[in-house]
Amino acid sequence: MRLVDLPREVLxxxxxxxxxxQDLHSLMLTCHVLHETTSFPNSQLLLRLACSPYTGLQPYPHLLLAVKSRQLADWAVTDDSHRTKLHDTIREGPESMLKLALQVSPLTVDxxxxxxxxxxxxxxxxxxxxxTRYGPGAKLNKDWWTVCENLVLSATNFWIYCxxxxxxxxxxxxxxxxxxxxxxxxxxxLKFCVPEERPRKERQSDRIDLFYFLHNICDETVKVLTGVGTRTATPFTLRWVTRIFHTGIPALAFLVSKGANRLPEVVETEIMVKERMVADGDDGIGYFAGNGA
Incomplete structure (x- = not known):
């Protein structure tokens, strides 16, 4: 008897x-019948498989939190009690944040x-x-900095923050x-959820935090991309430049792509928003005068 001959409720x-x-993915791709019966797993099953040590989804829980952070933020801003709940959870660390995020928006195949x-x-x-320049590999060259030991974790934290x-x-x-x-x-x-690579007193003077590094390299990259000059730019433009490249994973994707011709769609959209505002004569200065966001 073949596996696909079993009743649907068993499959x-x-x-x-x-x-x-990986096992689930392979099962879905085995044949038509198994694809139809296994393509809609519930969130509890997905979470168990994602957290399995055999899956190797590291860094945990940061990667799962990253993919849910935007939904968590959208939920939090809808009500003052939600804001308080999120703030309290942040003080408990990333694992508590992930639990809250999955309550707000269960894990899906997408x-x-x-x-x-x-x-x-x-x-x-x-x-x-x-x-080779900023991570552990940089130790081979004394002229290069070692920013941190876990580059994937730091980049994931940058994604979560954005x-x-x-x-x-x-x-x-x-x-x-x-x-x-x-x-x-x-x-x-930053205080409760972003780990330090080593105790501050043991850090070398030339070590800097990658989170800070990514913030600055994103700023500098987008200035070159958009032709923004710091001497002539308006306060609005400078603020916009800082934020345009803090779009999370699209911003990091641009750093990988190494070219404006592959600028992520999200960043392109933000550029068009800014251009429309400037064309309409809105420089945003009034907002900055009364808001410290």
Whole structure:
């Protein structure tokens, strides 16, 4: 008797006996019948397979949190009680944040597809590119800095930050009635959720945090891309330049692509928004005068 000859209600249970996401993916691709019966696993099963040590989804829980951070932020800004809940959870660390994020927005197959693409198309290639100059590989050359030991983790934290606080980053150049999450919440996220590579007292003087490095390299890259000069730029333009490249995974994808001709669609959209505002005579200065976002 073949596996596909079993009743449909039995085939639906097969994924619960698997150990990894790779097993589930292979099962879906086996044949038409198994694809139809296994392509809609529930969020609990997906989470168990994603967290399996055999799946190797590292860094955990940061990668899963990254793919859910934007939905978590959108939920938090809808109500003051949600903001308080998120702030309290941030103080408990990344694992508590992931639990809250999955309560707000359960894990889906599409989430895992996006996560897989981000991991293998962006995070890992980016870390490999940066490793010889900014990571552990840089130790071979005394003239280069070692920024941190775990480049993928630092890039993932950068992605989380951009998505979790995307309302704050886009507020100065987007018309919205949404009040961004406060600065104190951003500081607490850095304090409780972003690990240091080693105790501060043991750090060498030439070591810098990759999170800070990514912030600055994104700024400098987009200035070159858009032809923005710091001496002649308006306050609005400078603020926009800072935020345009804090779009999360699209910003990191651009660093991997190494070319304006492959500028991610999200960044292109932000550029058009800014150009329309400038064309309409809105320089955004009035916003900055009364808002510290």
């Amino acid at each position: 639906i249970l097969v994924p619960y006996y698997l150990e990894t996401l 989430d895992l597809r996006r996560l897989h693409a981000a991991r293998y198309d962006v995070l890992i290639p980016l870390s490999e590119q940066m490793d 998505d979790l606080f995307h309302h704050s980053l886009s507020a100065p150049y987007r018309s919205s009635n949404v009040t961004p999450l406060p600065a104190v919440m951003r500081r607490d996220w």
